[in-house]
Amino acid sequence: MIATESLSKRYPRVTALDRLSVDVTPGVTGLVGANGAGKSTLIKILLGLSPATEGRAAVLGLDVATDGPQIRSLVGYMPEHDCLPPDVSATEFVVHMARMSGLPPTAARERTADTLRHVGLYEERYRPMGGYSTGMKQRVKLAQALVHDPKLVLLDEPTNGLDPTGRDEMLGLIRRVHTDFGISVLVTSHLLGELERTSDHIVVIDGGKLLRASSTSEFTQATASLAVEVTDREGELLTLLTGAGLTAQASGHLLLVDIADEATYDTVRDAVAGLGVGLVRMEQRRHRIAELFIDDDTTATREDAPSKEGDGRDAA
Numbered sequence: 556m557i558a559t560e561s562l563s564k565r566y567p568r569v570t571a572l573d574r575l576s577v578d579v580t581p582g583v584t585g586l587v588g589a590n591g592a593g594k595s596t597l598i599k600i601l602l603g604l605s606p607a608t609e610g611r612a613a614v615l616g617l618d619v620a621t622d623g624p625q626i627r628s629l630v631g632y633m634p635e636h637d638c639l640p641p642d643v644s645a646t647e648f649v650v651h652m653a654r655m656s657g658l659p660p661t662a663a664r665e666r667t668a669d670t671l672r673h674v675g676l677y678e679e680r681y682r683p684m685g686g687y688s689t690g691m692k693q694r695v696k697l698a699q700a701l702v703h704d705p706k707l708v709l710l711d712e713p714t715n716g717l718d719p720t721g722r723d724e725m726l727g728l729i730r731r732v733h734t735d736f737g738i739s740v741l742v743t744s745h746l747l748g749e750l751e752r753t754s755d756h757i758v759v760i761d762g763g764k765l766l767r768a769s770s771t772s773e774f775t776q777a778t779a780s781l782a783v784e785v786t787d788r789e790g791e792l793l794t795l796l797t798g799a800g801l802t803a804q805a806s807g808h809l810l811l812v813d814i815a816d817e818a819t820y821d822t823v824r825d826a827v828a829g830l831g832v833g834l835v836r837m838e839q840r841r842h843r844i845a846e847l848f849i850d851d852d853t854t855a856t857r858e859d860a861p862s863k864e865g866d867g868r869d870a871a
C-alpha cells in the first residue's frame with residue numbers, strides 16, 4: 556500500500572522525518588508517535604502535498620513526487636484539525652467533497668447519504684455543522700475521506716478531542732472501514748494503547764525515525780507485562796514463577812512478569828495462593844513509547860522511564 560525508502564523532511568530548524576524506510580501492507584496500520592514525531596509530515600508527503608527533502612515514497616505503487624493528483628483521487632484523507640464551514644450542513648459539505656473527487660451529482664448524493672449513515676450521522680446531517688459536537692465533526696471528517704470509495708484512507712489523529720466513549724466509537728468505525736468495505740487504513744495517534752486495539756500492524760516513529768514496525772500481536776507480546784505486588788516473600792514468588800517457565804524480574808517491591816498468554820494470570824494467582832501470601836495488586840502494564848528505545852530484555856526493569864507523552868496515561 557505504502558512504501559518509503561530513506562525518506563527525510565528537513566525544515567530549517569527541525570528534521571521532521573529522518574531516513575524513514577517503512578512498508579505498509581493492506582489492513583489497518585497504526586502510526587504511533589509522540590506529538591512532533593513526524594506523523595502529519597509523513598501523511599502530507601504521502602499525499603503529494605509536501606515534497607520530501609530526500610528519499611522516495613510510493614502510495615499504491617504511485618510515486619509521491621510526480622503522481623500526487625492520482626494518489627489523491629485513490630486515497631481519502633482525514634486531517635487532524637477542523638476545517639469545516641460552520642454554516643454548511645454535513646450533507647452539503649460531503650456532497651461537495653464527493654463532487655470535488657470527480658463523482659457525478661447523483662452518485663455524489665447517494666454516496667454521501669450512505670457514508671453519513673455509515674459513520675452514524677442521521678437527521679443531524681441536515682443541520683449546520685457549527686452546532687456539532689467534536690464527535691460529530693470527527694464523523695463528518697471521516698465521511699468526507701470515505702465518500703469517493705478510496706482504496707486507502709489516511710486518518711490523522713481521528714480520536715483527538717473525544718471522550719473515552721467517543722474514542723471507542725471512532726475506533727470501532729475505523730475498524731469497520733476495513734472489515735465492511737475492504738479499505739486499508741493508516742491511522743495516527745500519540746496513544747499506543749488505542750491503536751493496539753484497532754490495528755493489524757503498528758509502526759512507531761520518534762523524532763522522525765522508525766523505532767519499530769511489526770504486527771500488533773508481536774508488538775503487544777513484546778510490550779505487555781504484569782505488575783504483581785504481594786505482602787511478602789517476593790523472592791520466593793519470583794523463583795516459583797521463573798520455575799514455572801515465566802520470564803519475570805523484581806523491580807523495587809514489584810515483580811514484573813512478561814505476559815506469555817492468558818495462562819500467565821492463572822500461574823501467578825496459583826503461585827501466590829501456594830505461598831499463602833496476600834496479593835496487593837496485579838495489573839497489566841503497557842510499556843511506554845519512550846521505552847521502545849530500550850532492548851526488550853531490559854524494558855521490564857525500566858518501569859519508571861519517562862514517557863514522551865507527558866503523562867503517558869493511555870500508553871501505560
Ligand SMILES: Nc1ncnc2c1ncn2[C@@H]1O[C@H](COP(=O)(O)OP(=O)(O)OP(=O)(O)O)[C@@H](O)[C@H]1O
Nearest residue numbers: 566569570571588589590591592593594595596597
Ligand atoms: N511547516 C513547518 N515548518 C517548520 N517545522 C515544521 C513544519 N511542519 C512541521 N514542523 C515540525 O516538524 C516536526 C514534526 O511535526 P509533525 O506535525 O509531523 O508531527 P506530528 O507527529 O504529526 O505531531 P502532532 O500530532 O503534534 O502534529 C515538529 O517538530 C514540527 O514542529
